[in-house]
Amino acid sequence: MRWSRVFRERTDSVCVLQRTDKVVVFGGGSFGTAMGVALARQKRDLNVTLLLRDPYVCKDINNTHVNTRYLKDHVLPENVTATTSLAEAIAGAQYAVHAVPVQHSRAFLQSIAGILPPDVPIISVSKGLEVGTGKMMSEVIPSALGRKQPAAFLSGPSFAKEVMDLRPTGVVAASRDPQLARDMQQLFASPFMRVNTTTDVIGVEICGALKNVLAIAAGIVEGLDLGHNAMAALVAQGCSEIRWLAEKMGAKPATISGLSGLGDIMLTCYGSLSRNRSVGVKLGQGLKLEDILAASNQVAEGVTTAGVVVGLARKYRVSLPVLTAVAQVLDGNLNAKEAVYEIMNLPQIEER
Ligand SMILES: NC(=O)c1ccc[n+]([C@@H]2O[C@H](COP(=O)([O-])OP(=O)(O)OC[C@H]3O[C@@H](n4cnc5c(N)ncnc54)[C@H](O)[C@@H]3O)[C@@H](O)[C@H]2O)c1
Numbered sequence: 001m002r003w004s005r006v007f008r009e010r011t012d013s014v015c016v017l018q019r020t021d022k023v024v025v026f027g028g029g030s031f032g033t034a035m036g037v038a039l040a041r042q043k044r045d046l047n048v049t050l051l052l053r054d055p056y057v058c059k060d061i062n063n064t065h066v067n068t069r070y071l072k073d074h075v076l077p078e079n080v081t082a083t084t085s086l087a088e089a090i091a092g093a094q095y096a097v098h099a100v101p102v103q104h105s106r107a108f109l110q111s112i113a114g115i116l117p118p119d120v121p122i123i124s125v126s127k128g129l130e131v132g133t134g135k136m137m138s139e140v141i142p143s144a145l146g147r148k149q150p151a152a153f154l155s156g157p158s159f160a161k162e163v164m165d166l167r168p169t170g171v172v173a174a175s176r177d178p179q180l181a182r183d184m185q186q187l188f189a190s191p192f193m194r195v196n197t198t199t200d201v202i203g204v205e206i207c208g209a210l211k212n213v214l215a216i217a218a219g220i221v222e223g224l225d226l227g228h229n230a231m232a233a234l235v236a237q238g239c240s241e242i243r244w245l246a247e248k249m250g251a252k253p254a255t256i257s258g259l260s261g262l263g264d265i266m267l268t269c270y271g272s273l274s275r276n277r278s279v280g281v282k283l284g285q286g287l288k289l290e291d292i293l294a295a296s297n298q299v300a301e302g303v304t305t306a307g308v309v310v311g312l313a314r315k316y317r318v319s320l321p322v323l324t325a326v327a328q329v330l331d332g333n334l335n336a337k338e339a340v341y342e343i344m345n346l347p348q349i350e351e352r
């Protein structure tokens, strides 16, 4: 019984890969490149095309197989190529991996709405909430395209560099269409990547967005050198706040304690490769936000998501002291030390 199931799953997996000839990746930053490479490694004749804006980076990828801007220490497989042409990138693609930062996703998707066939599934790996609308990518995609498009959301603890280095990684593929989630599982699963499935899109997306805000808070605690006790208390409080809000928004408990919830919180709050955590560390050390952002060429989604969380806390009537304090620090209404002081002086509570 067990072996027959294993065999059947392997056969399906081969089928999805066998019938996939081309995947387009929107955004050739760190994670778009890493996920494109993860797919290219699955099958040597799979065409993985990165859609970029910078012709010089394209040239480097096509001529030297190196993404010189985002992952200059890694050689890409030869079946990863790059183009700046929307039409060329999308032509013949059976899946589209979306790795454009959330705040730029709407304009980008509007620009491709007329070119992307309506039956090509979008696999979004972007983690954040849109400023102004408060929407998740699962809402931004149909709203920007002006139609329903098959979509899946891949999330979980997954630093681009470690995916590139073939270090074991576990993610979750979420889709309201369970078959599409299973297809994504079969497309991405490898000896180096485990892929769980779920239909809890809201849970996966909200946890992926909120953990970036909590990681900034964890970085602040690190930057202020407040110690291990403070870090553990902060992360535990943040986990509770994420659970309170996510549950009110309809997330399932299994998602909150799973890879895209607790798993990604642990990675991003404690992992030194996190860009969001790094922003927090520098804020804690007293640097100005504008200087921190100017010094980096990579996105830290928590910086923009933090303000959206304040609105969600109001909308869902839930108190989120740590997550909303991050927004206050980013807005310059509080400095990092004042934020810690305020949180430590909140009324003592019963645990819930
Ligand atoms: N890097 C990681 O380890 C990682 C892991 C999981 C998820 N993510 C998520 O993936 C998304 C992308 O992150 P990344 O690490 O690749 O970011 P990045 O900063 O390394 O690269 C961003 C990419 O988006 C492109 N881009 C920016 N503005 C654009 C626009 N207006 N139109 C089109 N393209 C635009 C950039 O040119 C670049 O190619 C984020 O939401 C991030 O949270 C990242």
Ligand SMILES: O=P(O)(O)OC[C@H](O)CO
Residues within 6 Å of the ligand: 127, 156, 157, 158, 159, 212, 215, 264, 267, 268, 273, 274, 275, 276, 277, 299, 300, 301
């Ligand atoms: O580097 P960060 O903080 O954007 O985090 C990257 C991923 O989301 C980790 O799973």
